[in-house]
Amino acid sequence: MTSITSSSYAVHFNKNAYTLLNEHLSKANYSKIFILVDENTHNCCLAPFMSEIHGDYNFEVIEIEAGEINKNIATCTQVWEVLSELDADRKSLMINVGGGVVTDLGGFVASTFKRGIDFINVPTTLLAMVDASVGGKTGVDLGSLKNQVGVINQPEMVLVVSSFLRTLEKRQMQSGFAEMLKHGLIKDKNYWNELKALDSLEAIDQLIYHSVTIKNEVVLQDPTEQNIRKILNYGHTLGHAVESYYLDHPTYDLLLHGEAIAIGMILEGYISHKLTGLPKEELADIKATFLSNYPKVSFNTEDIEAILKLLKFDKKNSHGNINFVLLNAIGTPEIDVKVAQELLEESFAYYKD
Amino acid sequence: MTSITSSSYAVHFNKNAYTLLNEHLSKANYSKIFILVDENTHNCCLAPFMSEIHGDYNFEVIEIEAGEINKNIATCTQVWEVLSELDADRKSLMINVGGGVVTDLGGFVASTFKRGIDFINVPTTLLAMVDASVGGKTGVDLGSLKNQVGVINQPEMVLVVSSFLRTLEKRQMQSGFAEMLKHGLIKDKNYWNELKALDSLEAIDQLIYHSVTIKNEVVLQDPTEQNIRKILNYGHTLGHAVESYYLDHPTYDLLLHGEAIAIGMILEGYISHKLTGLPKEELADIKATFLSNYPKVSFNTEDIEAILKLLKFDKKNSHGNINFVLLNAIGTPEIDVKVAQELLEESFAYYKD
Numbered sequence: 157m158t159s160i161t162s163s164s165y166a167v168h169f170n171k172n173a174y175t176l177l178n179e180h181l182s183k184a185n186y187s188k189i190f191i192l193v194d195e196n197t198h199n200c201c202l203a204p205f206m207s208e209i210h211g212d213y214n215f216e217v218i219e220i221e222a223g224e225i226n227k228n229i230a231t232c233t234q235v236w237e238v239l240s241e242l243d244a245d246r247k248s249l250m251i252n253v254g255g256g257v258v259t260d261l262g263g264f265v266a267s268t269f270k271r272g273i274d275f276i277n278v279p280t281t282l283l284a285m286v287d288a289s290v291g292g293k294t295g296v297d298l299g300s301l302k303n304q305v306g307v308i309n310q311p312e313m314v315l316v317v318s319s320f321l322r323t324l325e326k327r328q329m330q331s332g333f334a335e336m337l338k339h340g341l342i343k344d345k346n347y348w349n350e351l352k353a354l355d356s357l358e359a360i361d362q363l364i365y366h367s368v369t370i371k372n373e374v375v376l377q378d379p380t381e382q383n384i385r386k387i388l389n390y391g392h393t394l395g396h397a398v399e400s401y402y403l404d405h406p407t408y409d410l411l412l413h414g415e416a417i418a419i420g421m422i423l424e425g426y427i428s429h430k431l432t433g434l435p436k437e438e439l440a441d442i443k444a445t446f447l448s449n450y451p452k453v454s455f456n457t458e459d460i461e462a463i464l465k466l467l468k469f470d471k472k473n474s475h476g477n478i479n480f481v482l483l484n485a486i487g488t489p490e491i492d493v494k495v496a497q498e499l500l501e502e503s504f505a506y507y508k509d
Numbered sequence: 510m511t512s513i514t515s516s517s518y519a520v521h522f523n524k525n526a527y528t529l530l531n532e533h534l535s536k537a538n539y540s541k542i543f544i545l546v547d548e549n550t551h552n553c554c555l556a557p558f559m560s561e562i563h564g565d566y567n568f569e570v571i572e573i574e575a576g577e578i579n580k581n582i583a584t585c586t587q588v589w590e591v592l593s594e595l596d597a598d599r600k601s602l603m604i605n606v607g608g609g610v611v612t613d614l615g616g617f618v619a620s621t622f623k624r625g626i627d628f629i630n631v632p633t634t635l636l637a638m639v640d641a642s643v644g645g646k647t648g649v650d651l652g653s654l655k656n657q658v659g660v661i662n663q664p665e666m667v668l669v670v671s672s673f674l675r676t677l678e679k680r681q682m683q684s685g686f687a688e689m690l691k692h693g694l695i696k697d698k699n700y701w702n703e704l705k706a707l708d709s710l711e712a713i714d715q716l717i718y719h720s721v722t723i724k725n726e727v728v729l730q731d732p733t734e735q736n737i738r739k740i741l742n743y744g745h746t747l748g749h750a751v752e753s754y755y756l757d758h759p760t761y762d763l764l765l766h767g768e769a770i771a772i773g774m775i776l777e778g779y780i781s782h783k784l785t786g787l788p789k790e791e792l793a794d795i796k797a798t799f800l801s802n803y804p805k806v807s808f809n810t811e812d813i814e815a816i817l818k819l820l821k822f823d824k825k826n827s828h829g830n831i832n833f834v835l836l837n838a839i840g841t842p843e844i845d846v847k848v849a850q851e852l853l854e855e856s857f858a859y860y861k862d
């Protein structure tokens with residue numbers, strides 16, 4: 157597959173990705189190469205990845221604990237310290253091999269170590285391939301508040317190797333699939349219909365490619381998220397709040413990012429129907445599609461109240477206003493819509509109904 | 510005094526600084542303005558600063574503990590958390606009123622909060638006025654390793670108000686003066702001679718202006734420190750190692766940044782004499798000038814060994830090589846010089862002699 161060119165770098169696919177990585181390494185003369193993994197990718201992905209690298213480089217592997225709960229400043233501090241101890245310098249390279257936790261955190265650590273060293277992302281989950289692979293967002297959570305600390309900074313390249321998905325659990329695949337469905341909802345009704353009709357996520361290469369293309373087009377138009385890039389946040393305003401709330405309640409079942417934004421997309425679909433003209437049938441389609449792909453979560457009144465309180469931390473807010481991305485129709489988003497409190501509560505009632 | 514224009518912003522001086530700040534605030538429509546201070550600037554500088562701001566804005570003051578020892582990630586985390594609690598959003602502004610600790614740390618916190626909010630620096634020490642005011646370096650220490658974590662990012666504007674210096678202790682003034690002497694050494698022999706001949710640091714406005722101009726010219730030529738910007742590190746390779754070593758040994762007397770780099774400039778002067786042609790008389794001039802302005806520190810063999818070990822963490826290093834900035838003569842620097850271990854040890858002998 158042809159590489160997809162983003163602002164200052166490109167996303168390369170499968171065999172071609174390794175060829176271009178090897179070319180880059182042989183030219184760049186890095187002093188040392190650090191590979192950041194978590195426990196899972198250390199086991200499943202590191203060996204196949206390393207076997208594709210030809211040449212005699214100075215490698216060090218750094219492992220962090222897996223899971224969103226570890227995407228925080230304490231883990232960054234550990235990695236910064238290990239880099240220092242292992243003599244990383246400004247000409248070192250960091251390769252982040254993992255899901256969104258590894259690529260978001262690794263990108264932030266690299267962007268801030270000695271005021272910035274080169275990094276390459278190798279997303280190994282479907283979510284990271286279709287979502288974190290373009291856009292240059294790096295960062296970590298602050299307590300349970302998602303991505304409150306970070307920078308926008310671009311990697312040298314991104315390598316999407318779909319064979320890594322073979323090791324991924326079905327539930328993790330579904331989590332990534334939610335972002336792909338979102339790409340359909342905000343930009344491409346045909347793609348939405350195509351994804352809905354899928355029997356399985358096996359032959360997924362072309363779909364990943366299409367999702368990366370959609371996201372990349374949006375990001376290139378508005379790298380710093382002043383306007384159109386906000387459409388990528390569809391489902392994320394309420395979805396992030398739900399996700400944060402679950403992160404904060406370890407006694408609840410774990411909710412994956414895609415599962416949380418699937419809920420957010422139903423809730424914000426309802427609000428879109430009420431405020432921005434999303435037709436009733438399309439709303440019903442959205443609800444049915446997500447509920448057939450993702451477990452239905454039950455929220456009590458106390459949960460909903462607490463979740464709505466978390467909205468004030470949303471990064472799209474300004475001047476005390478919460479700004480939603482809503483849909484006029486499937487494929488046609490509208491940004492910067494303010495929503496009354498009652499409607500937010502109603503949307504949960506619609507979800508539960 | 511005319512403003513000095515840097516890459517994307519300008520440094521404004523005295524009365525004019527307040528006029529332009531007020532203009533900026535009245536235009537920018539910030540949702541909230543956070544003023545970061547430490548204990549000292551809270552007492553000495555905040556009230557006079559606030560009295561110059563006209564208009565009805567939503568202010569919050571955040572205080573951190575003073576001192577280099579607090580320029581770390583733990584303090585950043587506190588400030589990020591307070592910003593979250595006080596509903597800072599992407600349209601908030603942070604004004605850093607203080608010395609280098611406040612402007613370096615505040616710049617980093619602002620550059621990373623929700624992936625970056627606007628900030629303005631108001632340096633209140635001579636060191637921060639002549640050194641931290643241009644260049645966009647933000648960051649914090651990692652343990653005792655100076656500025657290991659940070660980003661390069663530019664403020665909206667920098668305000669240099671020399672009346673803040675009236676509250677500064679003589680020793681702190683001297684610390685900033687060391688960076689000004691460095692500007693002479695690396696770029697302007699006449700300026701070096703002028704500074705040497707000063708009787709007092711009272712009428713210092715024009716000299717600050719000249720120092721900011723020198724630094725700004727260098728930074729504009731090479732914002733990312735690929736080549737010429739490295740000359741600003743003269744005295745800092747060994748100076749930072751000495752400073753880190755002292756930070757790590759709280760039982761030793763505190764050594765200020767300027768005092769540490771004054772030592773570094775003598776040490777690297779000696780190495781310059783041996784390697785890059787700095788004339789004997791100029792070396793003697795450098796040593797005499799710094800020893801007449803700064804206390805002589807005594808190092809034992811163990812100290813020196815430990816200090817030299819710290820050199821491996823220097824940010825200019827690459828591929829295991831320590832890169833020094835040396836002088837061919839006063840006013841004429843040379844970058845990327847490698848120095849043998851024996852010569853480093855000899856330089857300490859020369860300092861002690």
